[in-house]
Amino acid sequence: MLVTxxxxxxxxxxxxxxxxxxxxxxxxxxxxxxxxxxxxxxMLEHFGARRxxxxxxxxxxxxxAAIGAALMGxxxxxxxxxxxxxxxxxxxxxxxxxxxxxxxxxxxxxxVRAPCGGGVHAGPFHSQCNEAWxxxxxxxxVVMPATPHDAKGLIKASIxxxxxxxxxxHKALYRRIKQEIPEGDYTVPIGPxxxxxxxxxxxxxxxxxxxxxxxxxxxxxxxEGVSVEIVDVRTLLPLxxxxxxxxxxxxxxxxxxxxxxxxxxxxxxxxxRIAEKAFDxxxxxxxxxxxxxxxxxxxxxxxxxxxPNAAKVLEKARWLLAY
Numbered sequence: 560m561l562v563t564x565x566x567x568x569x570x571x572x573x574x575x576x577x578x579x580x581x582x583x584x585x586x587x588x589x590x591x592x593x594x595x596x597x598x599x600x601x602m603l604e605h606f607g608a609r610r611x612x613x614x615x616x617x618x619x620x621x622x623x624a625a626i627g628a629a630l631m632g633x634x635x636x637x638x639x640x641x642x643x644x645x646x647x648x649x650x651x652x653x654x655x656x657x658x659x660x661x662x663x664x665x666x667x668x669x670x671v672r673a674p675c676g677g678g679v680h681a682g683p684f685h686s687q688c689n690e691a692w693x694x695x696x697x698x699x700x701v702v703m704p705a706t707p708h709d710a711k712g713l714i715k716a717s718i719x720x721x722x723x724x725x726x727x728x729h730k731a732l733y734r735r736i737k738q739e740i741p742e743g744d745y746t747v748p749i750g751p752x753x754x755x756x757x758x759x760x761x762x763x764x765x766x767x768x769x770x771x772x773x774x775x776x777x778x779x780x781x782x783e784g785v786s787v788e789i790v791d792v793r794t795l796l797p798l799x800x801x802x803x804x805x806x807x808x809x810x811x812x813x814x815x816x817x818x819x820x821x822x823x824x825x826x827x828x829x830x831x832r833i834a835e836k837a838f839d840x841x842x843x844x845x846x847x848x849x850x851x852x853x854x855x856x857x858x859x860x861x862x863x864x865x866x867p868n869a870a871k872v873l874e875k876a877r878w879l880l881a882y
Contacts (some may be wrong), residue, residue: 560739560740560741560742561737561738561739562707562711562737562738562740563707563733563734563735563736563737564704564706564707564710564728564729564732564733564734564735564736564737564738565596565597565598565733565734565737566707567707567708567710567711567740568598568672568711568714568728569598569599569600571710571712571714571715571718572584572598572636572709572714572718573598573601573602573605573773574715574744575634575714575715575719576602576610576787578604579634579718580610580880581632581633581634581637582604582610582629582633582634582635582636583609583610583611583612583633583634583635583636583720583727584599584606584607584610584611584612584622584635584636584638585611585612585613585614585621585624585625585636585637585638586612586613586614586637586638586639586640586672587613587614587615587616587621587638587640588610588613588640589602589603589611589612589613589614590602590603590608590612590613591603591613593843594638595640595674596674596730596733597640597771599611600835604701617647618639618645618647618648619647619648619650619651619780620872621637621638621639622637622639622648622651622652622656622671623646623648623651624637625669625671626638626651626655626656626659626667626669626723627842628669629656629666629667629669629723630659630665630667632786632881634668634669634670634719635669635670636669636670636672636718637669637670637672638672638674639671639672639674640674641673641674641675641681641684641685642673642674642675642676642687642688642689642727643675643685643686643687643689643726645673645692645693646689646692648671649692650797651662652671652693652696652699652723652725653692653693653696653699656669656698656723657677657696657697657698657699657723658698659698660722660810661697661698666721666722666764666836667688667721667722667723667765668719668721668722668723669723669724670717670718670720670723670724670726671723671725672714672726672728673725673726673727673728673769674728674729674730674769674798675687675688675689675690675703675727675728675729675730675767676729676730676731676732676768676818676819677731677855677862677865677866678730678731678768678819678860678866679730679731679860680857680859681730681855681857682855682856683855683857685852686710686855686862687819687855688727688729688767688817688818688819688850689697689819690703690725690727690819690825691819691823691824691825692793693725693759693796694795694796694825694828696720696796698723699722699723699724699725699744699796700717700720700722700723700724700725700796700797701724701725701727701794701795701796702717702724702725702726702727702745702749702793702794702795703726703727703728703729703753703766703767703792703793703795704728704767704793705729705732705766705767705768705769705770705771705791705793706736706738706746706770706791707736707737707740707774708738708739708740708741709739709747709753709791709793710728711740711745711747712745712746712747713726713747713749713793713794714726714748715744715745715746715747716746716747716749716802717749718749719746724749724858727767728860729767729768729818731768732767732768735854736771738763744864747793749794749797749876750793750794750797750799751793751794751799751802752790752791752792752793752799752802752803753790753793753802754788754789754790754791754802754806755767755770755774755789755791756773756777756787756788756789757772757786757788758777758786758787758788758789759786759788759809759810760785760786760787760810760812760880761780761785761786761787761788761810761812761813761814761876761880762787762788762789762790762806762807762809762810762812762813762814762877763776763777763787763788763789763790763813763814763815763816763872763876764790764792764803764806764814764815764816764826764829765789765790765791765792765814765815765816765817766791766792766793766795766817766825767817767818767820769816769817769867770789770791772816772867772868772869772872773787773789773816773872774789775797775869776869776872776876777789779818779869779873779875780873785876785880787843787876788806788809788810790802790803790806792825795825798828798832800813800832800836803829803832803833804832804833804836804837807833807837807840807841808840811840811841811842811843812841812842812843812844812879812880813829813833813845813846813879814846814847814848814872814875814879815829815845815846815847815848816847816848816849816867816872817849817867818849818850818866818867819849819850820850820851820852820853821850821851821852824847824849824854826847826849827847828845830845833845842882843879843882844879844882846875846878846879848867848872848875849867849873850865850866850867853865
């Protein structure tokens with residue numbers, strides 16, 4: 560069945576709410592309005608007000624209520640309307656939910672949905688990719704799907720998981736990406752990366768919307784006789800180091816690509832692990848392509864200049880190949 564990225568997430572949530580009566584949804588405008596992006600449209604009418612809960616505009620309260628419900632055995636899906644406002648719930652998530660299992664063995668089976676990313680001209684407060692904040696926090700699981708297949712499979716796996724999962728979904732992919740997905744029940748396990756394109760000359764390690772930029776780059780280089788391998792990390796915490804290193808050992812050249820700003824990004828962690836554990840396989844330095852260290856611009860031309868794109872990646876890839 561051909562579905563959009565948005566519809567895949569919606570299907571996954573709907574199916575899990577049908578399957579398990581302990582699953583419920585809470586967040587700003589998720590009920591009567593059907594969600595800011597319409598992912599929860601119709602859920603209030605179908606599942607009722609006890610399982611689709613409109614909350615005040617208070618992210619700390621949303622996270623706190625979700626944690627309390629999870630500790631009591633329910634499986635909340637807390638929607639933070641834009642990932643940027645996870646900062647308002649930061650203490651609840653990183654200092655409480657993430658540490659409950661370590662401190663006294665308590666499961667916190669909650670999902671925090673966080674629409675993220677630029678490309679939609681939403682300005683500096685509604686466009687960040689802030690996954691690195693949470694990848695630095697032991698006790699959390701962090702995922703960011705790139706395809707409708709993975710979006711559905713990972714939301715279902717996240718809901719079933721017994722630990723807190725931050726589920727980043729890229730807004731620019733919602734209605735732009737369509738894909739055939741299975742009609743039956745399936746999950747995509749949290750943890751394993753996916754080699755979405757086999758290659759021999761250069762590895763691009765990436766995730767989220769940048770997977771599609773990498774595909775564009777690979778198509779261009781293929782016409783030049785260069786074979787590019789693309790690894791979609793998918794799960795950022797825990798990181799599938801084995802798949803990344805296997806790709807690097809295969810191609811000996813690696814480019815790490817993400818939309819988030821460069822300094823302190825997940826790409827730095829990936830690059831460090833490659834340098835530590837596969838240095839002897841490298842024929843060139845590890846190269847990162849990311850956004851510059853500025854807030855996301857509101858102006859469409861400035862945002863376009865800010866975001867990583869195929870032209871920027873091609874420039875670095877050709878440099879690597881010529882090294």
